[in-house]
Amino acid sequence: MNNNPSEPTAERVWAALRGVIDPELGENVVDLGMVASVDVTRDGVVDIGLALTIAECPLRDQIEGDTRRRALSLPGVNEVFVHTTAMTKRQRAELMSRAREKARERAEPTQVSPTTRVIAVSSGKGGVGKSSVSVNLAIAIKNLGFRVGLMDADIWGFSVPRLLGITARMEADDVTRLIIPVEAHGLKVVSTGLIIDSEETALMWRGLMLAKALEQFLKQVDWGDLDYLVIDMPPGTGDIQMALSRMLPQAEMVVVTTPQRASQKVAARIADMARRSHMPIVGVIENMSGFDCGHGTVHHLFGQGGGQELADGIGVPLLATVPLDMRVVEGGDRGRPVAGEMPLYGAALAFAETAELLVQLVPPAQDETCTGRLAKLLEGLAQSGQDWDSLAALTT
Numbered sequence: 268m269n270n271n272p273s274e275p276t277a278e279r280v281w282a283a284l285r286g287v288i289d290p291e292l293g294e295n296v297v298d299l300g301m302v303a304s305v306d307v308t309r310d311g312v313v314d315i316g317l318a319l320t321i322a323e324c325p326l327r328d329q330i331e332g333d334t335r336r337r338a339l340s341l342p343g344v345n346e347v348f349v350h351t352t353a354m355t356k357r358q359r360a361e362l363m364s365r366a367r368e369k370a371r372e373r374a375e376p377t378q379v380s381p382t383t384r385v386i387a388v389s390s391g392k393g394g395v396g397k398s399s400v401s402v403n404l405a406i407a408i409k410n411l412g413f414r415v416g417l418m419d420a421d422i423w424g425f426s427v428p429r430l431l432g433i434t435a436r437m438e439a440d441d442v443t444r445l446i447i448p449v450e451a452h453g454l455k456v457v458s459t460g461l462i463i464d465s466e467e468t469a470l471m472w473r474g475l476m477l478a479k480a481l482e483q484f485l486k487q488v489d490w491g492d493l494d495y496l497v498i499d500m501p502p503g504t505g506d507i508q509m510a511l512s513r514m515l516p517q518a519e520m521v522v523v524t525t526p527q528r529a530s531q532k533v534a535a536r537i538a539d540m541a542r543r544s545h546m547p548i549v550g551v552i553e554n555m556s557g558f559d560c561g562h563g564t565v566h567h568l569f570g571q572g573g574g575q576e577l578a579d580g581i582g583v584p585l586l587a588t589v590p591l592d593m594r595v596v597e598g599g600d601r602g603r604p605v606a607g608e609m610p611l612y613g614a615a616l617a618f619a620e621t622a623e624l625l626v627q628l629v630p631p632a633q634d635e636t637c638t639g640r641l642a643k644l645l646e647g648l649a650q651s652g653q654d655w656d657s658l659a660a661l662t663t
């Protein structure tokens with residue numbers, strides 16, 4: 268048994284792969300029996316065998332990519348090979364029944380669908396523009412035609428309501444007792460800043476909520492069907508991050524930084540947190556980059572190269588450099604984020620391009636393909652009182 272935490276073992280890879288969710292079945296690929304083999308060689312090379320329901324499944328790239336990123340997020344892993352095979356009919360039928368079983372026994376269900384892609388916008392420290400990036404990125408993803416939720420996990424330092432100009436407050440549904448997110452700029456928004464605080468009873472409720480706000484936001488909010496949930500994380504790398512990854516195993520992280528040369532410590536801390544929580548880092552966004560004064564000169568007020576340096580330090584791509592742009596500040600003050608304003612230039616253009624890249628790297632789950640359709644068909648037939656096993660044999 269290898270106890271050195273910086274060296275990868277097959278067990279650690281298996282554990283990390285529990286974070287890879289088959290988007291159609293809403294269950295992790297390990298429990299679904301889709302991981303056929305894991306081999307770790309001594310020099311940090313991992314070889315993973317994946318058995319897919321159908322060889323030409325359109326989700327193949329997505330599952331392969333997720334698998335690779337999860338494994339790469341482990342310390343000491345330098346290279347990952349994923350090879351795929353197609354399941355036999357029998358394996359496929361077993362997988363379907365396992366998926367159904369799993370869905371039922373899932374102990375702590377959140378109101379966030381397992382097929383919702385979760386992007387946690389994080390940073391090593393405050394004031395780097397994390398909230399501005401969260402809000403604008405959420406709007407830019409929505410502008411691509413996706414259903415997007417925005418959760419403000421900065422429980423004490425919330426700023427999302429102000430940035431979106433929200434004056435409404437969240438209410439609970441009388442029947443379901445679930446909190447209804449506030450709709451703003453086409454987003455479903457939840458924040459501690461949106462809790463009623465006028466009445467005394469509401470104050471009590473608020474006290475209760477704040478203590479376990481993150482859990483409440485995931486379990487007691489009627490999120491509905493979302494393609495993406497963007498989360499404005501609190502600064503630093505603490506309990507909230509760990510709690511989030513426990514409750515939303517599909518969460519992935521985007522790290523925001525300034526162009527200022529990051530201290531090695533910040534990079535190390537973020538990388539360490541990502542490893543402990545098995546939360547893969549999709550990439551780094553450098554915010555407050557060069558300022559284009561409009562006369563052909565770009566001023567680097569906050570230094571240069573910090574984003575690339577942090578990305579290199581963690582071993583992930585630099586997704587974008589968002590320029591310093593007064594419209595970000597003005598948009599925030601007016602409650603009209605720049606990403607929703609035309610024409611697209613400066614920071615707004617950068618947010619739009621970042622959204623397009625993110626959607627490619629972390630593609631939305633499509634539920635109208637291969638196993639998803641199969642699952643629905645079987646579910647429908649089973650509900651009509653038919654014997655499931657014989658139907659599985661029929662339809663596979």
Ligand SMILES: Nc1ncnc2c1ncn2[C@@H]1O[C@H](COP(=O)(O)OP(=O)(O)O)[C@@H](O)[C@H]1O
Binds near residue numbers: 396400426555599614
């Ligand atoms: N790209 C940008 N250009 C200009 N100002 C920005 C930019 N990004 C953020 N800001 C400003 O920086 C300040 C801090 O941003 P904020 O999003 O609240 O940071 P954080 O959430 O990391 O504390 C705000 O006043 C915001 O308007």
Ligand SMILES: [Mg+2]
Binds near residue numbers: 398421424426
């Ligand atoms: Mg903030």
